[in-house]
Amino acid sequence: MKNPFTHTPGRVGDAIIVTNLEEVVYENFSYDQPSECVYKITGIRGSGKTVLFGNIIRHYKSAEMKAEGWLVYDLSSARNPISTLISYLMLEPEVKKALVSEKTKLSISLPVVGINAGIDTKTEYDDEVRVEQLVGVLVKAKKKILIGIDDIAKTDEMAEFCSVYAKLIRNTMDNKEQTPWPVYLICSGVYQNFYELGEVPNLTFFKRAAELKTEPFGVPAMAIKYEDMLGLEEDAAISYAKETKGFAYAYQVFGSAYFQDKDKGMEYVIKHAKSELFAQCYEKIWKELPEGQREILRIVADGPKKRKEVLDEMKNKGSYQVYSTALKNMGLLSSDPESYGVAEITLPFFGEYIQKYC
Numbered sequence: 001m002k003n004p005f006t007h008t009p010g011r012v013g014d015a016i017i018v019t020n021l022e023e024v025v026y027e028n029f030s031y032d033q034p035s036e037c038v039y040k041i042t043g044i045r046g047s048g049k050t051v052l053f054g055n056i057i058r059h060y061k062s063a064e065m066k067a068e069g070w071l072v073y074d075l076s077s078a079r080n081p082i083s084t085l086i087s088y089l090m091l092e093p094e095v096k097k098a099l100v101s102e103k104t105k106l107s108i109s110l111p112v113v114g115i116n117a118g119i120d121t122k123t124e125y126d127d128e129v130r131v132e133q134l135v136g137v138l139v140k141a142k143k144k145i146l147i148g149i150d151d152i153a154k155t156d157e158m159a160e161f162c163s164v165y166a167k168l169i170r171n172t173m174d175n176k177e178q179t180p181w182p183v184y185l186i187c188s189g190v191y192q193n194f195y196e197l198g199e200v201p202n203l204t205f206f207k208r209a210a211e212l213k214t215e216p217f218g219v220p221a222m223a224i225k226y227e228d229m230l231g232l233e234e235d236a237a238i239s240y241a242k243e244t245k246g247f248a249y250a251y252q253v254f255g256s257a258y259f260q261d262k263d264k265g266m267e268y269v270i271k272h273a274k275s276e277l278f279a280q281c282y283e284k285i286w287k288e289l290p291e292g293q294r295e296i297l298r299i300v301a302d303g304p305k306k307r308k309e310v311l312d313e314m315k316n317k318g319s320y321q322v323y324s325t326a327l328k329n330m331g332l333l334s335s336d337p338e339s340y341g342v343a344e345i346t347l348p349f350f351g352e353y354i355q356k357y358c
Contacts (some may be wrong), residue, residue: 004229005255007204007280009050015225015255017217017248019048022056024212025186029144033179036210037169041188043214044331044347046249046281050150050189052214057148058187071138074148077189081149082127083232089134128164135168144182151242152189156194159203166205185209192288192332214331216246216346230258243270245348249281274349282353285332292316292323296343297332298358301351304344 006013028034041049060070073088075081076254089095104335147165152158165185172178184290198207222241226232232240240258244250250273257273298307299313310324311317327333334344345351 003256003259005252005259007252007256007276012051012115013252015229015252015276017221017251018227019052019215019217021052021212021214022059023300024266026059029146029184033177034184034194037180037183038206038209039212040194040206040209041186041212041214042125042191042194044352045190045285046247047214047216047331048248049214051248052187053150053188054150057146060146066155069143070146071143072148074150077149077152077155077158080157082131082157082164085147085161086127086130086134089131089138092134092138092143094143095134095137105183108200128167131164132168132171134183135181136171139173139181139183146186149185149187150189152187152197154200158197159200162197162203162206166203169205191289191326195329215246216247217244217251219245222246222251226255226258230255230262232258243348245346247347248347250277253277253280258336274352277349278353278357282347282350283357284358285350286354290323292319293327293332294358296323296327297345297350297354300333300345301354303351304339304342307341310343326345 001016004014025039028036041052057072057074059065061072071092073085075084090099135145149158165183168181168183171181173181197203200206219238219241222244223234223237226237226240227234230237240254241251242256253276254270254273257276258268259273261309263271289297295314295316296310299310307320311320314320324333328335331346332350334342334346
């Protein structure tokens with residue numbers, strides 16, 4: 001029998017739990033003039049950002065959406081997104097038709113929407129100009145463009161891309177309503193990377209863009225999957241689900257560990273699952289944290305503490321508000337109103353990881 005759980009980032013396996021967060025995007029983009037053109041999918045590593053991102057990308061790549069004029073370009077955050085986007089745009093039939101003309105021998109003049117520019121394949125254009133021209137061709141052909149970037153990070157190339165994108169969404173069609181170009185951006189990433197990119201001068205639009213924040217899975221949903229997929233009794237499934245604290249990666253890892261090693265006993269299964277969680281997720285999370293945030297997490301690693309208790313143990317007490325707020329925004333400390341004034345780690349066994357290995 002195939003393992004219904006998966007460790008592969010972005011893959012959901014057969015034990016998928018639907019959150020419906022993507023429905024916010026689908027509804028908004030269904031309007032002629034959507035209220036938002038950019039969505040940032042944010043959350044801690046392993047919380048399901050890439051799964052949500054992938055669901056949205058696949059939706060707009062479907063035959064149904066393609067028939068409605070949607071074009072999707074899934075760009076890599078590790079390369080130059082502008083160059084990659086140009087390469088994708090050049091493959092579109094409408095662009096090829098505009099660029100290739102027997103009568104003009106590859107040199108034509110295009111009355112692009114919002115632009116009057118000549119395109120000559122023998123001329124070296126600046127990448128910004130080239131992107132604007134090619135997107136303009138597709139907009140005039142009544143296409144809607146969705147650009148996706150997973151695991152975004154602040155690099156010079158990414159800042160340049162965002163600057164060019166900001167110009168694209170300022171363009172309007174030559175109609176009475178001055179309708180904005182239908183060019184949309186979906187990106188996923190951790191809080192710190194979004195924050196750093198949003199602080200780049202002239203990228204105010206990105207800082208203020210709408211957020212989709214991943215949330216913990218509900219215990220009932222996880223327990224039902226553990227019952228159905230693993231054959232656990234109801235009480236055992238509920239107990240097992242609670243161990244994950246709703247953390248998406250933990251849900252998958254714990255399910256996979258039980259599927260593979262249930263014959264060795266629950267104690268071995270949990271030990272194996274924790275080992276996987278520590279090595280494949282928590283180690284990377286910890287390495288990305290500045291020392292000030294690590295200090296707070298070390299203090300609360302053995303359990304929740306009130307603000308005063310944390311301050312009593314901190315060396316630099318004045319930094320508590322800044323670092324604790326950042327940890328809450330990342331999803332590492334609870335931001336639940338009921339826990340106001342209390343610092344509590346949200347991830348399962350993360351405190352144990354910190355105590356043992358950090």
